[in-house]
Amino acid sequence: MTTVSTPPTVAHHHGPPTTFISKYVFSTDHKVIGKQYLGLALVAVTTGMVLSWYMRFHLAFPDAKAPGLGTITPEQYLQLMTMHGTIMVFFVLTTAPFAGFGNFFLPLHTGAEDMPFPHFNMMSFWVTLTAFLVLVAAFVVPEGPPLAGWTAYAPLSAVGSGSGPGEGTGQTLWAISIFIFCIGQLLGALNFICTVLDMRTKGLSLARLPYVTWAWFITSVIGLIAFSVLSSACVLLILDRVAGTSFFIPAGLVVNDRVLTHAGGSPLLWQHLFWFFGHPEVYIAILPGFGIISTILPAFARKPLLGPRVMIGCMAAIGFLSYTVWGHHMFLSGMNPTSAMGFSVPTLIITIPATIATLLWLGTLYGSKYRFTTAGLFCLGFISVFITGGLSGFFLAQPSIDTYLHATYFVVAHFHFVMAVAAIFGIFAGTYFWFPKMFGRMMNETLGKWHFALTFIGVYAVFMPMHYLGLAGNVRRYSSFPAEYMGQALPLHKWITIAALFTGAVQLIFLYNLIRSRFAGEQAPDNPWEATSLEWSTQSPPPWDNFGGRHLVVSHGPDEYGVQSPRGDYIMQTDPP
Amino acid sequence: MTPKVGSPPSAARTGVWVGMGAIAMAFAAYTSAMMVRREGAPDWHHFQLPSILYVNTVILLASSVALEAGRRRIGDDYEVGRAARAYLSLALGLGVAFLVGQILAWRDLAGQGLFLATNPASSFFYVFTAAHGLHLIGGLVALAYMLRRVRVAVGPGTYGALGAVALYWHFMDVLWLYLLGVLAVWL
Numbered sequence: 221m222t223t224v225s226t227p228p229t230v231a232h233h234h235g236p237p238t239t240f241i242s243k244y245v246f247s248t249d250h251k252v253i254g255k256q257y258l259g260l261a262l263v264a265v266t267t268g269m270v271l272s273w274y275m276r277f278h279l280a281f282p283d284a285k286a287p288g289l290g291t292i293t294p295e296q297y298l299q300l301m302t303m304h305g306t307i308m309v310f311f312v313l314t315t316a317p318f319a320g321f322g323n324f325f326l327p328l329h330t331g332a333e334d335m336p337f338p339h340f341n342m343m344s345f346w347v348t349l350t351a352f353l354v355l356v357a358a359f360v361v362p363e364g365p366p367l368a369g370w371t372a373y374a375p376l377s378a379v380g381s382g383s384g385p386g387e388g389t390g391q392t393l394w395a396i397s398i399f400i401f402c403i404g405q406l407l408g409a410l411n412f413i414c415t416v417l418d419m420r421t422k423g424l425s426l427a428r429l430p431y432v433t434w435a436w437f438i439t440s441v442i443g444l445i446a447f448s449v450l451s452s453a454c455v456l457l458i459l460d461r462v463a464g465t466s467f468f469i470p471a472g473l474v475v476n477d478r479v480l481t482h483a484g485g486s487p488l489l490w491q492h493l494f495w496f497f498g499h500p501e502v503y504i505a506i507l508p509g510f511g512i513i514s515t516i517l518p519a520f521a522r523k524p525l526l527g528p529r530v531m532i533g534c535m536a537a538i539g540f541l542s543y544t545v546w547g548h549h550m551f552l553s554g555m556n557p558t559s560a561m562g563f564s565v566p567t568l569i570i571t572i573p574a575t576i577a578t579l580l581w582l583g584t585l586y587g588s589k590y591r592f593t594t595a596g597l598f599c600l601g602f603i604s605v606f607i608t609g610g611l612s613g614f615f616l617a618q619p620s621i622d623t624y625l626h627a628t629y630f631v632v633a634h635f636h637f638v639m640a641v642a643a644i645f646g647i648f649a650g651t652y653f654w655f656p657k658m659f660g661r662m663m664n665e666t667l668g669k670w671h672f673a674l675t676f677i678g679v680y681a682v683f684m685p686m687h688y689l690g691l692a693g694n695v696r697r698y699s700s701f702p703a704e705y706m707g708q709a710l711p712l713h714k715w716i717t718i719a720a721l722f723t724g725a726v727q728l729i730f731l732y733n734l735i736r737s738r739f740a741g742e743q744a745p746d747n748p749w750e751a752t753s754l755e756w757s758t759q760s761p762p763p764w765d766n767f768g769g770r771h772l773v774v775s776h777g778p779d780e781y782g783v784q785s786p787r788g789d790y791i792m793q794t795d796p797p
Numbered sequence: 798m799t800p801k802v803g804s805p806p807s808a809a810r811t812g813v814w815v816g817m818g819a820i821a822m823a824f825a826a827y828t829s830a831m832m833v834r835r836e837g838a839p840d841w842h843h844f845q846l847p848s849i850l851y852v853n854t855v856i857l858l859a860s861s862v863a864l865e866a867g868r869r870r871i872g873d874d875y876e877v878g879r880a881a882r883a884y885l886s887l888a889l890g891l892g893v894a895f896l897v898g899q900i901l902a903w904r905d906l907a908g909q910g911l912f913l914a915t916n917p918a919s920s921f922f923y924v925f926t927a928a929h930g931l932h933l934i935g936g937l938v939a940l941a942y943m944l945r946r947v948r949v950a951v952g953p954g955t956y957g958a959l960g961a962v963a964l965y966w967h968f969m970d971v972l973w974l975y976l977l978g979v980l981a982v983w984l
Contacts, residue, residue: 336808448822464914
């Protein structure tokens with residue numbers, strides 16, 4: 221399976237869906253499922269952002285009443301934080317760049333008419349949506365949503381109802397939701413892997429797959445392992461909460477003046493199981509971004525990516541190494557120094573492929589006549605925020621420095637830059653790049669460039685000062701700070717809050733552009749960016765069977781730019797040899 | 798695991814391999830959780846495994862043999878004779894018998910006062926057997942579906958899917974043998 225794969229049969233054995241339900245709701249069409257995932261991510265990111273606004277509002281104005289919530293209590297703050305993190309990590313950073321764009325474009329990139337198991341694919345979305353609904357149901361149950369953080373550390377997440385706010389049904393719903401989410405993502409990953417291995421069209425060797433397709437493939441393999449383990453962990457957590465078992469709850473725990481009947485459980489066991497998933501999850505969020513940037517950058521630089529095989533090797537190396545570093549989240553959890561060293565070294569090693577990938581992007585840009593489209597700008601923004609976030613990672617990888625910084629805003633700045641903002645910039649780059657193919661209309665470039673410029677300034681205004689807060693010892697997860705402790709940092713918190721509100725408001729430009737372009741945008745040609753991969757050799761938007769029954773034959777690699785050809789300076793993958 | 802009509806026959810098999818990888822990881826997580834939880838735990842009470850588990854093991858292995866016998870009786874011309882169908886039905890029946898046997902094992906433990914939350918050893922016993930049983934039910938559904946599908950002459954697609962279902966079913970055997978070993982040694 222290394223050179224040329226089995227040619228898939230491209231003729232549908234049944235007609236296109238005819239009813240509204242089969243076409244748009246319970247659709248087995250990977251393109252509709254991709255759009256459904258992106259729609260879910262849009263709802264989720266809006267929810268998550270509003271939650272973060274409440275947090276920021278309270279941090280800057282601790283005594284003021286927040287609209288709809290009144291004066292936020294410490295417990296409410298933790299609930300906002302938990303739901304913000306959970307929604308963003310699972311339902312935005314996983315669903316949009318991986319499940320959303322992946323579903324829409326992976327079969328197009330392989331020249332297939334669909335995934336091999338379209339019903340599993342449909343289930344994947346509906347299961348994920350169910351997971352989301354189960355999670356947000358936590359807002360309306362007694363004792364409220366969970367407050368144990370998106371990492372749900374035991375025993376706080378396991379002690380059960382009656383232990384305090386957020387310890388009741390909400391936390392159980394959290395565990396059930398994440399379990400369901402795992403099932404949905406496993407069904408998706410299964411399809412992605414089989415599509416890449418078995419559904420490639422004639423001439424499309426693995427080496428000729430676009431980088432983003434490689435990224436989705438590697439991400440699927442990571443997800444397959446990570447979500448399996450997390451699903452098992454969630455089962456054990458649910459049993460601790462509802463069935464009286466003691467997997468994670470230690471003996472003699474006193475809650476609300478009563479000794480719990482549980483005994484012998486290990487809170488550290490939860491951390492190990494969670495972070496065995498949790499760190500690879502970081503790469504599930506960011507690797508599709510790597511792929512998107514590596515695919516889009518050459519299209520606007522009009523030259524091939526520097527070191528194509530090295531880039532694929534870097535992504536694979538990151539995927540492999542992501543399973544060797546989970547302990548670096550637990551340096552402060554009672555880890556012996558030898559183990560800490562064992563996790564610190566691969567953590568530092570994993571920066572090597574990440575650094576090489578960054579250098580390859582910069583090297584590709586060097587000497588190019590870059591086309592500064594909105595998608596192209598977001599690629600540059602991605603590189604910028606990824607470097608900024610990555611640099612702070614060098615400090616945190618070392619246990620002795622992490623001991624000081626781990627519980628501070630330095631870490632908040634680090635992971636927001638490197639996995640959240642970078643991934644979001646990847647999503648934006650993908651949206652502006654692929655919107656014409658998805659909807660057959662162009663997005664407005666002027667609005668897009670304003671959106672980029674203001675968002676770029678905004679995210680730096682929000683997260684850059686957090687490094688200083690962290691270095692100054694400002695701990696994270698605290699809802700407010702009295703005058704005698706970190707009181708001097710309050711003006712900086714106010715600045716961050718105003719910047720966060722501003723950056724959030726700027727996204728209305730994007731939303732307006734999205735809706736307006738969808739209905740009134742300029743008609744998109746089949747290949748507006750003069751790009752090379754297979755999705756650009758079909759109509760915009762593609763017909764229901766992707767290529768109109770054509771049997772594609774691939775004769776070229778994915779980024780043959782900067783060459784002489786009848787088309788101009790590029791050769792499409794489907795062009796004759 | 799029915800691949801889309803028109804996709805290559807190998808897709809179902811690849812799908813099962815990928816699925817097996819995911820299931821293996823889920824059980825690896827349970828096993829490592831068991832190792833960690835067991836280490837030095839004063840509340841870990843050993844108990845004797847119900848002897849019916851060994852009978853169940855034989856039943857499950859027999860169902861795999863029957864499934865394989867049925868599959869091999871489908872000839873090169875994809876004719877499904879009565880014997881092939883009988884073997885596949887036998888495999889299905891033995892699969893159901895295995896599940897009934899597992900429930901009897903649970904009843905045996907419950908009779909001894911060992912429930913899910915009684916102590917960590919019994920907790921892991923129920924988790925392991927329930928998780929395996931649920932995955933096996935998935936295999937039973939797939940097997941029942943294949944039995945319906947092979948009523949008439951089958952093409953390479955159906956034959957490929959049957960091969961994939963058989964692969965999954967044999968994996969359930971291997972997984973059970975592994976779990977039985979883990980339970981016998983560490984419980």
